[in-house]
Amino acid sequence: MAVFQAAMYAGAWFSPKIKQGIEGRKELLKKLELSLPALVNGRQVAWFHAASLGEFEQGRPVMEKFRIRYPDHFILLTFFSPSGYEIRKNYGGADHICYLPIDTKKNAMRFVQLVKPQIVFFIKYEFWFNYLRELRENNAYILSFSTIFRPGQAFFKSYGGFYRKLLTYFDHILVQNQESLDLMHQIGINNCSLAGDSRFDRVSTIADNVIDLPLIARFLEGKPCLVAGSVWEADMQVLIPALNALKEPLKVIIAPHEIKPEEIATWRKKISGSSVLYSEYKKNTDNQPYNCLIIDNIGMLSSLYRYGTVAYIGGSFGSGLHNILEAATFGLPVIFGNKGYHKFQEAKDLILEGGAVAVADSNEITQLLSNWNHNPEIRMAIGDISRNYVVSRKGATDKIMQETEKLLDR
Incomplete structure (x- = not known):
């Protein structure tokens, strides 16, 4: 992960988007430690994480239905990419929106200890080792939904033991298609089920509310x-x-x-x-x-x-x-x-x-x-x-x- 972080900083010289993401994370944990406890005010926390805008759109119908079903929960929404955060940072369906701190052991520990989520939703492709491990150690419920797997991914390679271990941290993984479900069963991951893609619900809502x-x-x-x-x-x-x-x-x-x-x-x-x-x-x-x-x-x-x-x-x-x-x-x-x-x-x-x-x-x-x-x-x-x-x-x-x-x- 240190290599990944170094690559991000190097990339910022050439990419305004990467630079924007780095700027948005400056002193982020310190700011959250000052502000978030008062915002949460003792409520149970549901944390949704989306890589970018597309994943947010997949997660949106779930967040909105979660809000109806559990109105007393505090909903935290995090993004990895500026293209998601900058466009949806004022989305009214979450109580607080911010970048996800880079997945280092120290960051994950500070963030999870601060947020203390009761339940966490990772949307589609997000598999962050330090966060998953820290969440599991703190007894948070962890779900992945609208997830999709393909045979060429590292999970299914002979060298993919580390990646397969990431999947064991989830309480349940809800996949998009039968191929994904079959691939999971082939590597012995059974805490999964076929649910489909929540984007269909999202775009249907758009059409119904023109x-x-x-x-x-x-x-x-x-x-x-x-x-x-x-x-x-x-x-x-x-x-x-x-x-x-x-x-x-x-x-x-x-x-x-x-x-x-x-x-x-x-x-x-x-x-x-x-x-x-x-x-x-x-x-x-x-x-x-x-x-x-x-x-x-x-x-x-x-x-x-x-x-x-x-x-x-x-x-x-x-x-x-x-x-x-x-x-x-x-x-x-x-x-x-x-x-x-x-x-x-x-x-x-x-x-x-x-x-x-x-x-x-x-x-x-x-x-x-x-x-x-x-x-x-x-x-x-x-x-x-x-x-x-x-x-x-x-x-x-x-x-x-x-x-x-x-x-x-x-």
Whole structure:
């Protein structure tokens, strides 16, 4: 772990995000020791930990149901990554939100002794040795949920004894799919069960509680719209030529994964037709029409899909596909790149069921969009597949809460 911490400090010279995480952890434990006891005020503590924003969205429905079921508990939410903490540091569903101190023996001991959690929830991939050991020694209940395992992970290698030991610290592990459950049983871990992915519950809640965005409705003028969500430069290199080649009118909303003004300015120069930033469009009083609206803020995307007829989800021409379920829950056909989606079960499922298409290049995107423009009944049928896929997989949150109640109510 000392090597990991040193690597973080070295990385801060090259990455603003890593630097932000280091700055956010400065004197963190000392600040918590001064403030947290008064905030907790003798209540039992439920600690939820999310690596980043995506894991937070998985954990959110569980936190919110936990709050209803156990209203007297103090909910602590921690993040590892700035991309989660900075966006959700004001989330009202937790009593206190902070970074997770780096997983050293000393930090884990101080943090656990301070927080004294009755129950801890680690979301999806989080396996921190010192924290797990310290929590077990202090008799906290430990759950992992929406967890997913793959054969190539260290847990299942001949040298993976240390990693397998981490799994024994949990009271229960609730996994996403049957493959994960089978892998756990193969290495003798039986304190686990199949619950599914709580993201399905989260995106269903978003669809059931839609937010009206009058400016977006005005921009659309009743025309079909492609919502391009969480896109990167690699996505736009493929998407822009595809959009420029379309002969039919199509409104486009682009929501970058990261707001980089210079990069967005370059995209606008390459896009044929008129484009406008959302921040500018809000000030537009002359009702000038635009073809492309670029969202230059964070937090709107999940509500934007409601206004789309088709979704392109970014990340799959780079390091990995972003959340496709937020679009699928609104009944949109989903398009994404054919490279970085294979480790995402929902992407493979939706391709197999016919609700999503993985594309190799601009020509394929143009052909899809043209076909769906000319045949809206086909587009809507594909969208129904996406929506039904989400609806059929709801319920993980209730299963997670059942295991929670077994621990807390016995």
